[in-house]
Amino acid sequence: MEETGPSSLDGLNVIDLSTVAAAPSVGQILGDHGADVIKIEPPNGDETRRMGPLAQQTNPQFIGMNRNKRGMAMDLSTKPGKEILFKLLENADILIENFKPGTLEKWGMGYQDTLVNRFPHLIHCRITGFGATGPLGGLPGYDGIGQAFGGLISLNGEKDGNPIRIPIPQADLITGLYATIGVLAALEERFHSGLGQLIEVSLMDTAISLLYPHNINWLINKIPPKRTGNDHPAYSPHTLIKTEEGYFFAGHFCNHQFEQCCKVLSCTHLLEEAQFSTEKLRIKNRSALTAALTAALSGYPPRQISDQLLAAGVPVSAVQTVPEVFDHPQVTGRKMVLKQEEHFKAIGLPIKLSLTPGRLKLLPPSLGEHNGEVLHSLGYSDEEIRTLLKTKIIFGEKAISFDEIIPPQRRKHTQQPKRASKKALGGLGIVDCTSHLSGALATRVLRDLGAQVISAGLSGNTKNHDDPLSVMPQNNKDRVHLSKNKPADRTQLCALLEQADILFEDETTQLCSNWGMDDDFLKAHCPKLIRSTIRPFGHTGPLVNAPADEGVLQAFTGMMALNGDPQGAPLLIPNPLSSTTTGLTTAIGALLALYARHTSQQGQTVQCAQLDATLTLQNPFGPDWLIAGVEPRRLGNKHPNAVPYDFYETKNGTIMLLVANDKQFRTLSYVLDMPALASDPRFSQSAHRIKHPTELGAIIETRLADKDRDSLVMTLLKAGVPAAPILTAEEALDHPHTLARGMVARGPKHHITLGSPIKMSRTPVELWKIALDSADKPHC
Template sequence: MFGGGSSLQALDGIRVLDLSRTLAGPFCTMLLGDMGADIIKVEQPEQGDETRSFTPPTWDGISSYYLASNRNKRSITVDLKSKEGKEIIFSLAKTVDVLVENFRTGTLDQLGLGYEQLKEMNPRLIYCSVSGFGRTGPEKNRAGYDLLLQGYGGLMSITGENGGSPVKVGTSIVDMNAGMFAIYGILSAMIAREKTGKGQFIDVSLLDGQVVLLNYLATSYFATGNPAGRLGTAHPSIVPYQAFAAKDGEIILAIANNRLWEKACQALRWDDLREDPRFCTNDERVAHRELLIRIIQERVSTMERQEIVEKLDGVGVPCGPIHTIDQVLNHPQVLAREMVLEVEHPVVKSLKMPGFPVKLSDTPAQVRRHPPLLGEHTDEVLSELGIDSAQIVEWREKKVIGNKPEVSR
């Protein structure tokens, strides 16, 4: 559908050394790989990326969590603490455009693999560091995971029902958001490098990414001095803009302005609400939120969702049901947008994954590689560095690199 079958990709020729694990870093590098970058994923021998052990669920014996964020990569296993392992990383660092890592602050510096050390070997290197709290400030040495930062960064203070307990977002939104900001930084640094000839250090944190997502809630606090609280599915500045319970399930009404309010009232024959001065403008609707929401809920509860959707869609008012994950992944619109991919894998039968969220007309994203088995490409990558098979065997015996996985195709 997109790209007309072109084999050219936007990031063809870009090599990325991926020292990250878990989610934020791997999500970043997967998306770079989707656009054509050669991602060399470095993993610890025997254990690998910790998400390989995030089970259940498994799919034909492999962690579903790991599979989700690791397509379009080559996996090599290297002991970063060994002298020989460091030499492998030095050799790779000289050949790549980008390095992505998410170790604790100072860890790679202590191993001699920090930005200051590696940029001496490759001045064009773009070194992207992803961490929980950032590489500066009083909290820089703290470990950070998505759940912790959802709370620490204010997200859970605004998620949940009014008067209820804090609730986390159902997916790891802070991790994946940081991964996307890392891509933003990497691509910006690549453009800058075309002008300066030099790489640079990129500092991305889960905390920073979450703070910037507070967006209008942050500016509202600065304007009023009052922090937002939990409103369930409602919006602090727009009414009605939330979920309501219809006869056959919940439905979202996203009536974001006065024009849409007029159209909704006309379509649903709520002339009394449209003419009521307490509800004629959004300011008035916010001021009389509780009363209006109660009235709308009473009326919606007597209707079926499809009836509401047909009437409101007909006049261009945004609305729709709350879908479950299975409903989303089998929805005709999602399938038409090619947002479900089938990927060949040497172990997992009929592997399916979410598709590409960005469609480029001339250089489209592609699946070129399945999520790799642990160390699947170690020999291949080392051979590209000019290391002969005898040396590879010796390093394997010394456990500098891990054992070669059995791959049945």
């Protein structure tokens, strides 16, 4: 990673009031790419300081979300705390928070009541469990609650088994990616209008979006999704393979890949068997093929042979554990493990920018570490700071001491003429030459925010846009079909790129490269063009040319090893999590380059690997291993740092109960009319509950057995205890809250699609293509 030179967001000032995972991840991404982020914690600190295996200042879960931030600790509910915050907001560009809706209003800091009028330039990013509107608006939520309410958990499990909690905090982390996209889009719009706005993203809305393709299949075809375990009905192989040496996941083979697999494994006799001669026959003879591949893989060390297969172009990966993942040469070679000083290790940066790279500048702060530095920069004297500490307005051991202050330099842009647009990215031109879901999602989310997207593909290789499953990623895009054999088509593509702001390509199409329009050509002919490229394992490293599908990436990155019953086999996560994460990460990279272009007047290359993006989903498991040396393991429906955190049966359905702290447990005890539990020495503190999970679980299970599911969940949520019914995907999509939040959108000619998790107050997302206003026509 480069240590000198500019980053994309240099000069941007961010105030981060958030805790836990989803919202702090937004501040970390912005800080990774140059923003000056000040994290203001409550008096007792971010609760992730108290989660996990180590003490407060070195806790892996806190470290995993809070690098590249300066730290303060302050009571914002007080008048002096509010005054300090307002002074910081005078020069801030972005405010990030995840308070329960109504909290800032109670403190006199609400967006509509105060902030929008006092700080009209401010971009306010709010992340919540259920959003501020809808039947469940304002209720508390965590990742597991979003997964349960959103239908994700119902799809996770063996074909004939029970649903199982997904351990990867995907609702949290993907919400953070959507929020970051919203913030960067609002920055681009503010460059033209001079005005900020409110960005809201909720865990529930994100969970609904993560149901793809099951959500679209239900909405259009009314086909209820089912658990399929590690298999896929349309592909073979697409399965888990167990040998004495370990587990493998074999992805979907085309005929050539099957031939290569047989050559690498020295089982070319399989090529002579008629039952495996075509893809259709391999699907028909699925069990026989799995048995043959199991025999062929037996005896081989998993990593060694899977690396050979991947290098030969065959999508097969060993199911790696978290320690194996972060020790793999492809991971270390791509700098996806950051190291600094004796105790700091973290997951690396997945976005590689050629001119304005991200970097590690600051280690995660101790509680209140930069109080003195920040307050001095606001004009507070040493005596005033001592008074703030003595009166418990600020907190922390380093409340007064500070290093030399270097005020951040605000970026000078070449300001564009003021223009008003109904869309955040109005006027942005994108050419989409991708063929996989990652690229399609990246350009779809930018199109929803107002960009004009032209999908360019080779004739014969274009997607079936009448297929209902293509509706969501391909909606709102213009399409151009090109032919390799027509010189005029090359000229047409070149003309499109000369007018475009961003080009997206993946390793399958390589449309520009195949026509001689390599990086040097594009730099010369389209100097302001931002070139975003996606590859499965990246652009460097021993597996640079390896193929991958969703299952292979989940296996390679350790996600599959963590998912499933503790007594069972590793389990494929049922939604395309790797592809989704990569698509959103790539969109963020393009927007970072766009913001940097306002200063440099140059385009640049943005590289994103599916491997790198997927590794970022290993928070908190990656930091637990890298920092604490604690190897994560499959826990099923349990959680290593929270009790109770499990599924419970009521008289008419299953609920998920998640108690993250002692306050929530006390509330739970009173709601269940069992107040003695809160004072029981076995259960009164989180550390004690973790030692007695079976006893406490049995008590709660008995108490809930005769309760009505939905009434119980609403009572718990309104009391502040995170709980959720385990809804099926169709129940989640038809839920009144989903509909009220606009997450099912009906358009012209009876079209139906998913809504956007990104809610913007001034430039709302538009899901259906409309005629471009003159202000929204591509400007370059």
